[in-house]
Amino acid sequence: MERGTTLFLKAAVIVIGLPILALCIFLVPEIANYTVELYPDHSYLKYLVYIVFYGAAIPFYFALYQAFKLLNYIDMNNAFSELSVRVLKNIKYCAIIITCIFVLGMPIFYLFAERDDAPGVIVIGMVLVFASMVIAVFAAVLQRLLKEAIDIKSENDLTV
Known part of the structure; x- marks a missing residue:
């Protein structure tokens, strides 16, 4: 793969992380405060909102870091290695953790949608769940394919 392509992909990884950072800084506190306005007798919901969104942001940024490492391995012509398989495994686990969160x-x-009478909020939550599940499945498939390619490559190296 050309270095320009991986440079573009590295920039894309950084650009993917910036909106999530902006959401974590600006939107999550607003959502938490609005939840307290909707349920003033349940002020602990504010902290649950922080736990859910910031708890999902941590594995998200770890997965972005792992993607950046994978692109560095590709740059170093080390794409077909156990390191790449390990990186894909870490990305898969991060996506599974985000799904569970x-x-x-x-x-x-559900509480937010019920009180605010906005059923679209539940759909947004389901999209977040299914998107991270798709990423987990995609990473698992790539991990398995890469592992099989490495096994085939090592068999061919032994027969020569």
């Missing part, structure tokens, strides 16, 4: 946080989405 949002599944456990779905009651908050």
Whole structure:
């Protein structure tokens, strides 16, 4: 792969992380405060909103870091290695963790949608769950394919 392509992909990884950072800084506190306005007798919901969104942001940024490492391995012509398989495994686990966090946080989405009378909020929560599940499955498939390619390559190296 050309260096320009991986440079573009590295820039895309950074650009993907910036909107999530902006959401974490500006939107999550607003959502938490609005949840307290909707349920003033349940002020602990504010902290649950912080736990769900910031808890999902941590594995998200770890997965972005792993994607950046994978692109560095590709730059170093080290794409077909156990390091790349390990990176894909880490990305898969991060996506699974994000899925679990949002599944456990779905009651908050439900409470928010019920009081605010906005059923689209539940759909947004489900999109977050299914998007991270798709990423987990995609990373698992890539991990398995890369592992099989490495095995085939090592067999061919032994027969020569």
